[in-house]
Amino acid sequence: MWQAVHVQGRLSELNPGAEVVILGMTTKGDQILDRPLAEIGGKGLFIKELEVAMQEGKAHLAVHSMKDVPMVMPEGFVLAAISARENPRDAFVSNKYAGLDELPAGAVVGTSSLRREAILRARYPQLVIKSLRGNLDTRLRKLDAGEYDAIILAAAGLIRLGLKERIKAVLTPEQSLPAPGQGALGIELVDGDAAMAGVVAPLNDAETAHCVKAERAFSRALGGSCQVPLGGYAVIDNGQLWLRGFVATADGQEMVSGEVRGEVGKIAGDDEALGLQLAAELRAKGVDAILEKLAHCK
Numbered sequence: 426m427w428q429a430v431h432v433q434g435r436l437s438e439l440n441p442g443a444e445v446v447i448l449g450m451t452t453k454g455d456q457i458l459d460r461p462l463a464e465i466g467g468k469g470l471f472i473k474e475l476e477v478a479m480q481e482g483k484a485h486l487a488v489h490s491m492k493d494v495p496m497v498m499p500e501g502f503v504l505a506a507i508s509a510r511e512n513p514r515d516a517f518v519s520n521k522y523a524g525l526d527e528l529p530a531g532a533v534v535g536t537s538s539l540r541r542e543a544i545l546r547a548r549y550p551q552l553v554i555k556s557l558r559g560n561l562d563t564r565l566r567k568l569d570a571g572e573y574d575a576i577i578l579a580a581a582g583l584i585r586l587g588l589k590e591r592i593k594a595v596l597t598p599e600q601s602l603p604a605p606g607q608g609a610l611g612i613e614l615v616d617g618d619a620a621m622a623g624v625v626a627p628l629n630d631a632e633t634a635h636c637v638k639a640e641r642a643f644s645r646a647l648g649g650s651c652q653v654p655l656g657g658y659a660v661i662d663n664g665q666l667w668l669r670g671f672v673a674t675a676d677g678q679e680m681v682s683g684e685v686r687g688e689v690g691k692i693a694g695d696d697e698a699l700g701l702q703l704a705a706e707l708r709a710k711g712v713d714a715i716l717e718k719l720a721h722c723k
Contacts, residue, residue, distance in 0.1 A: 427585050428610055432488045432508075432628065439627055448484050450474050472613070476502055479614070485621050487613040491606025491637055492579070494613070496645040505622045506612040507637050509630035511581035513608030513658065515541060515601040517594040518568060518583070519575035524594040528552055532574040535567065539675055541577045543654035544601050547677030561586060577601070581608040602656030602671055602682075605640035609633050632661055635689050635696050639668045642700025647672055647712065653719055657700075661689060666696065670703050672712050674719065681712040 426449065433445045451474075475487040476499060491507060498504060522528055528549070535557030536542055542554050555573065557564055561582055568576050580595050612625045636659035643657045654675055659668040666689050671682035683706040690696035 428488045428490065431585075432610065432612065435508075435628055436624065440624065448478060450478065476613070485614070485618070486625060489611045489613060490582075491609040491611045491641075492604040494606065494611055496605070496641055498613075501616050502613055503616045503622075504611045505614045506625045506629035507634040508610040508612070508628050510608040510633045510636075511584055512595065513603045514580050514598065515596045515603065516578050516580040516583055516592040517575060517596060518565070518578055518591050519593050520569065522575055522593070525549060525575075525596070525600070528575060533572070535564070535573040535576040537564075538577075538604070539652070539654040540604055540656050540673075541601060543673035543675055543677045543680070544656075545577070545677070546675075547673065547680055548600075550677070561588070565591065579607055598658055598669065602669060603658045605644045605655075605657040606637050607658075609637050611637075635666060636660060636668075638690070638696035639666055639700040640670075642697035643668065643670050643703045644700075646701050646704035647707065648716060653716070657703075659699075662686075665689065666699055668699055668703050670707065672707060672715055674715055679715050679718075681707050681710045681715060683707050683710065 429447050429449075433447055436445045437443065472487065472489060472494065475484065478484040479487060480501070494504070517524055522532075528534070530551035531553060533553045533555055534545060535555050536545070537557050545552060545554050557567065557573065557576055559567070561578070564576055564578065565588070567573060577596075580592060583589055583592055612628060614621050614625070639659045640657040644655055647653065647655060654673045655671065657668070657670040659666055661667070665686045667684065667686050669682070669684040671680055673680035683703055685699055685703045685706060687699040687702070688695065
């Protein structure tokens, strides 16, 4: 809802006199909280109801957290704008400890992400990793009730909701490589709605869009979904697009990672080409063996 209100405010500023109305909806991804997201259908569960509303003409656009948008957009819909990124990193939240390295053996850490789980199991095998679902308030309440010693959340969500003080440490990309699109908002439209595409075009942030397109292309090439522990993170560094990525088994025992640098996209497809280049590099390192194991686990 914060994301929707934020975009509502931006569109109202850009279009004085226009009425921008929020159609609040609860999706299946919000409703089913007793099972890991990977088991109930993945990222698409957060956007299906919103797409139906757009198809039926009840809504003109939908606002999404980019890390929750499926890597392959459903036919008939497009991502028309990607807004400037909030802090894209993961956040360590705890009432007892200052960081991951302070957690004692047997400490319980909560996360809803297979990506984070794989990283934690690889680097901190002495910790107990437990699933953590629900909105931000629910997750923090479970931490405060003592169900977890620490939880890992997206820093962007905490910052946007005015809860930055709950962050004990922001994890570096070296500690926990973010998910593709993490920290960015995406505006989804019905494909072909030229008028609305023009309305939302000013919301697009070119630098963020270059990075997120490369991240999503990398993920898409490797079948990235909630069932694949995968990280992909790009920044513009000294005029170049620097993309890092990894794929791991859920237990963290196997991990293949790599990085590439290239020109920032000047024409359509350039950023995606960099993502495909990194995917090819990981395939050359044997990532297909991990993907095959993950496919058997589904």
